[in-house]
Amino acid sequence: MLRSLSPSATYSGETSSETTAFLRRALAVLILVAAVFFVYNSAGFFRFPSDSSYGSFVIPRKLSPLDNAEYRLERVLKNAATKDDTVIITTLNEAWAAPNSIIDLFLESFRIGNHTRELLNHLVIVALDDKAFRRCLSLHPHCFALVTEGVDFSEEAYFMTPDYVKMMWRRIDFLRSVLQTGYNFVFTDADIMWFRDPFPQFDPHADFQIACDHFSGDPIDVDNKPNGGFTYVKSNNRSIEFYKFWLSARDKYPGYHDQDVLNFIKHNPYISEIGLKMRFLDTAYFGGFCEPSRDLNAVCTMHANCCLGMDNKVFDLRILLQDWKLFMSLPPTLKRSQGYSWSVPKNCSLSALHTVHVPTESEEPKISS
Numbered sequence: 560m561l562r563s564l565s566p567s568a569t570y571s572g573e574t575s576s577e578t579t580a581f582l583r584r585a586l587a588v589l590i591l592v593a594a595v596f597f598v599y600n601s602a603g604f605f606r607f608p609s610d611s612s613y614g615s616f617v618i619p620r621k622l623s624p625l626d627n628a629e630y631r632l633e634r635v636l637k638n639a640a641t642k643d644d645t646v647i648i649t650t651l652n653e654a655w656a657a658p659n660s661i662i663d664l665f666l667e668s669f670r671i672g673n674h675t676r677e678l679l680n681h682l683v684i685v686a687l688d689d690k691a692f693r694r695c696l697s698l699h700p701h702c703f704a705l706v707t708e709g710v711d712f713s714e715e716a717y718f719m720t721p722d723y724v725k726m727m728w729r730r731i732d733f734l735r736s737v738l739q740t741g742y743n744f745v746f747t748d749a750d751i752m753w754f755r756d757p758f759p760q761f762d763p764h765a766d767f768q769i770a771c772d773h774f775s776g777d778p779i780d781v782d783n784k785p786n787g788g789f790t791y792v793k794s795n796n797r798s799i800e801f802y803k804f805w806l807s808a809r810d811k812y813p814g815y816h817d818q819d820v821l822n823f824i825k826h827n828p829y830i831s832e833i834g835l836k837m838r839f840l841d842t843a844y845f846g847g848f849c850e851p852s853r854d855l856n857a858v859c860t861m862h863a864n865c866c867l868g869m870d871n872k873v874f875d876l877r878i879l880l881q882d883w884k885l886f887m888s889l890p891p892t893l894k895r896s897q898g899y900s901w902s903v904p905k906n907c908s909l910s911a912l913h914t915v916h917v918p919t920e921s922e923e924p925k926i927s928s
Contacts, residue, residue: 631703632703632736632737632740633740635683635701635702635703636683636737636740636742638700638701639680639681639682639683639701640681640742641681643743644741644742644743644794645681645742645743645744645745646681646682646683646737646742646743646744646745647678647681647682647683647744647745647747648682648683648685648734648737648744648745648746648747649665649682649683649684649685649746649747649748649749650684650685650686650687650705650726650730650748650749651684651685651686651687651691651694651695651749652686652687652688652691652726653688653690653691653694654869655691655749655750655869656686656690656691656694656695660869660873661749661750661869661872661873661876662684662694662695662698662749663698664750664752664873664876664877664880665749665750665751665752665753666679666698666699667880668752668753668754668880668883669682669753671880671883671884671887672752672753672754672755672883673754673755673756673887674755674756675753675754675755675756678753678756679699682699682701683701683702683703684698684699684701684702684703685702685703685705685733686702686703686704686705687705687726687729689704692704705729705733723816724814724815724816727787727816727817727818728806728809728816728817730746730817731787731802731805731806731817732806734746734790734792734802735799735802735803735806737794738792738794738798738799738802739794739799740794741794742794743791743792743793743794744790744791744792744794745757745789745790745791746788746789746790746791746792747788747789747860748788748789748862750788750862750863750864750866750872750876751788751789751847751860751861751862751863752860752861752862752876752879752880752883753859753860754855754858754859754860754861754883755858755859755860756859757791757844757845757859757860760840760841760844760845760859761791762778762836762838764836765791765793765836765837765838766792766793766795766797766798766801766835766836766837767790767791767792767793767798767801767835767836767837767838768790768791768792768837768838768839768840769785769786769787769789769790769791769821769837769838769839769840770785770786770788770789770790770839770840770842770845770847770860770862771783771784771785771786771839771840771841771842771845771850772784772785772786772847772849772850772864772865773842773849773850774839774840774841774842774843774850775839777839778838778839778840778841779837779838779839780839781825781826781837781839783839784822785818785821785822785825785839786818786847786849786862786864787817787818787821788862788864789840789845789860789862791840796833797833797834797835797836798835800833800835801830801833801835804824804827804829804830804833805817805820805821805824808820808823808824825837843857843858844857844858844859844860845859845860845862846858846860846861846862847861847862847863847864847865848861848862848863848864848865848866848875848903848904848907849862849864849865851901853900854897855883855886855894855897855899855900855901856894856895856897861879861901863875863876863879863907865904865907865908866904866906866907866908867907870906871906871907872907874905874906875903875904875905875906875907878902878903878905879901879903882901882902882903885899886899
């Protein structure tokens with residue numbers, strides 16, 4: 560019996576030893592997995608918050624084009640859109656994103672405007688560089704990083720410099736992509752202050768509506784002087800084709816920015832052929848320093864146009880916001896008296912623009928065939 564038990568006991572000892580070794584290996588693996596999981600989650604303290612924290616977009620370690628850029632754009636637009644798929648869009652670079660600068664004044668105007676605060680829910684800020692994107696995330700829930708390889712849009716782009724022209728065309732191309740994604744948009748420069756909801760003033764039958772530096776009095780008059788800083792565009796085949804046509808015209812007019820080229824092509828018969836309904840917005844509602852909205856009971860937006868230099872813009876826009884606050888504090892009877900007007904422009908001056916040549920339609924360059 561001892562002989563019969565001895566092999567069994569040996570086998571049992573070997574099995575116990577193997578089991579112990581297996582358990583030790585399994586325990587080591589579990590410890591390793593737990594350690595990796597702990598380190599990964601601890602690293603979260605050094606990563607930027609996820610998109611769920613901000614409602615729109617995951618911040619990249621460095622702004623660089625990603626293969627899923629179109630998907631990310633659509634997600635941001637969806638989060639910000641109204642029920643009829645409309646978004647409000649502005650662009651931002653490092654220069655305008657500085658604290659107590661343009662972007663702060665822009666957002667403040669929505670907060671102190673007449674029924675404009677809720678429109679912030681539909682605003683998408685498109686950042687043109689890394690610092691602007693990070694500042695956006697600290698201020699607003701809907702941010703998108705628009706990257707242009709080989710171009711630095713972080714500094715202030717002075718009117719009609721090569722960087723300014725590149726920035727304007729990048730903007731047009733981006734807005735085309737928004738239309739192709741199926742969203743209507745109001746594009747607004749960040750140096751435009753919003754004082755009233757502009758949507759009641761838009762023509763519901765128009766495809767493309769644009770503000771003016773100077774308004775002739777007729778919204779269908781193509782001789783109006785448009786300003787691309789404020790547009791309302793519906794997404795449809797006509798508007799998409801128009802933006803493609805506008806972009807393609809850049810090659811015919813090298814060195815000109817989008818607004819100049821729009822002036823050159825707005826008479827083109829192709830616009831009628833595609834059936835685009837173009838309208839020009841009245842400066843009584845959509846004014847600026849070029850041609851101010853005189854009636855503060857009617858004004859929707861005011862643009863710091865006809866103004867060179869960010870410091871000049873900031874100075875006058877602060878006064879503009881103060882003017883609005885004073886107006887809103889007046890009793891209703893005094894508001895209706897129409898005796899109250901803007902005290903700007905001050906530092907912004909039309910005379911400063913005389914040194915900058917802006918081409919007109921009559922100066923359209925001749926294109927050799």
